[in-house]
Amino acid sequence: MRNPEIKLIELAFLGKAKKIKSLIKEHKNLNIKAQGFINGQPYNALIAAAQTGHTRVVEILLNKQQKPGIVNRMLSWLAGTSQDEYIIALGKAARNDHLEVVKLLLKRGLDLNKQTKDGETLLITAAKNGHTKIVKELLSNGADFNLEDKNKNTALIHAAEHGHRETLEILLEKKLAKGFFTRIFKPLLRWFIKLNDGETEYSKAFQKAIENGHIETAELLLSKGLNINIQGELGYKTLISAAKTGSVELVSIALNNGIDPDKKDKLGYTALMHAAENGHIEVVAKLLNKKANVNAYRNDNSTALMLAVKNQHKEIVKLLLDNGADLNTRDIFSFKTPLIIAAENGNLEIAASLIKAGADINITDIHSRTANELTENIGIKKLLEKYNAYKKEQKENMPSLLNITTQYISNRLVKNQDFKQSYEIYKKKSKLTPEAIELINDCIPNRSSIAVIPYNPTKSMVNKWVTQIEGEKKLFQYSFAGKTKEIKYLLRSIENININAQSYWPNNSSYTPLMVAAAENSNRCIAALLMLSMEGHLPLAILKNTNIMKTVVTLLKAGADPDITSNEGQTAKDLTQSENVKQLLEKVSEYRKIKQEKALAQRVPFSINKKKISSWAKQIEQENAVLQEI
Secondary structure (H helix, E strand, O other): OOOHHHHHHHHHHHOOHHHHHHHHHHOOOOOOOOOEEEOOEEEOHHHHHHHHOOHHHHHHHHHOOOOOHHHHHHHHHHOOOOOHHHHHHHHHHHHOOOHHHHHHHHOOOOOOOOOOOOOOOHHHHHHHOOOHHHHHHHHHOOOOOOOOOOOOOOHHHHHHHOOOHHHHHHHHHHHOOOOHHHHHHHHHHHHHOOOOOOOOHHHHHHHHHHHOOOHHHHHHHHHOOOOOOOOOHHHHHHHHHHHHHOOHHHHHHHHHOOOOOOOOOOOOOOHHHHHHHHOOHHHHHHHHHOOOOOOOEOOOOOEHHHHHHHOOOHHHHHHHHHOOOOOOOOOOOOOOOHHHHHHHHOOHHHHHHHHHOOOOOOOOOOOOOOHHHHOOOHHHHHHHHHHHHHHHHHHHHHHHHHHHHHHHHHHHOOOOOOHHHHHHHHHHHOOOOHHHHHHHHHHHHHOOOOOOOOOOOOHHHHHHHHHHHHHHHHHHHHHHHOOHHHHHHHHHHOOOOOOOOOOOOOOOOOOOHHHHHHOOOHHHHHHHHHHHHHHOOOOOOOOOOOOHHHHHHHHHHOOOOOOOOOOOOOOHHHHOOOHHHHHHHHHHHHHHHHHHHHHHHHOOOOOOOHHHHHHHHHHHHHHHHHHHHO
């Protein structure tokens, strides 16, 4: 026969009040306090019913037990027994927000302030879980709100820590009596609760609230008299925690109360670094407006800019650069600069922002590797190559520009006329290119002499390079997908796009858009991998390009060279399995060689007849179609 005590516990857990009555009636000597296990946890019937909130079952079980009362409580104490069963049941009910069960158990005259081995009371349990009604009930029955757990945290602190604003309001009302006391002593309270005056309950509650990003909870504490207008550890923690979580309101409170924005934590972080690392641009802006040091460094020499670059927060990177962030700082372990970090991450936009701001692309890391050597991103490689080519060209051509400019100024300089005025006169009469004018203009604001013009490219140049690089990426994608309309639009809209751009990828192959378009079957799988390596995802196109000839014709008419080889020595003709495409590529290759020889002999620009390419493609397709029919 099944054990009736175990059955009682199971029925209590399920809330079967009628069956429990029948079971008690059937077994006159039933021990309703007997313990059993449910899901591996020890329970008796009362605790099981209290946890699951079955009020009627709790009521039945309590009626079958003797109410402790003052005499029985004294006898239990003398006998060395306790009310643990009731306290545990009450704790379970409080934790699970079963208000009616709590009310029933409170009528037993229990010790509400009994603490667990961790120092937790029923009030702390309810406050921690945000059970406001139960908190009210416990307080009205005499629960002590000043008791602390083993970590010196009261119910009020737990409510603040977990962001239970309504529960916190109840506890604050109980602690801060209204009326005369508040009106008379609140000014004294404000003076007493200072951040450097020891850790009060309110200041600790405030700290817990902000550490967990509970803005409303923190504001409630402030409204009750907590004053943070002072230099102190809590004020600093407020700023740091708010910067981490992106709480602009709390950052403003801390800054407006005189907290130093540049104070560092144990790892050397400032509030600006935390905000930059976690992507909180509004907090970054607020701190910069308050003159936070944009170039402060943490223990490993990392700056806010490096942290923003590492976490790819591009808008924060731009904001920090606009506010004077040092471009070439290196950390002390790897010697990486912001540009090297951006290159490793493969973020072209951030790398471009750093280059536009003047980052040195030749600085190396601890292993003597430059950003170009460390990046696997094709776009960044191309950008850095364009940058180096430009610098080389400028280095060769700049002396003549400098000589012309300085000679003109020295010859035309009117007495007491400053450099800017002289240059404006010169600019109007000279034939400087727009790029040269922009370059010189960049130098004028902070210099009285043109003698030290840098070789760095202007922002508009870098923007143009990035546009070309992004265009080349799209050209590969569209060639792969056979999107001829998009290819034509791209070639029209982007100046100087390289129709013969060759990509970089892990096995050192170097495909052109024409090769990608011509490739079929297994070779198109290689092309797909190429797209994956460039973009991190496959383009939205089927693997099989059903209109290869049309795509190839479009690229050839735009100037694609069919004789360029990959690193394996393959041309587009070698990669295609289409006989039509192969014949067209052979014909165009021969035609281009003849045209190039004529252009060289006559010293005229090389050009091709686009109509001929279209005509040949049509003719080849028609002839092969006839042969297939035969």
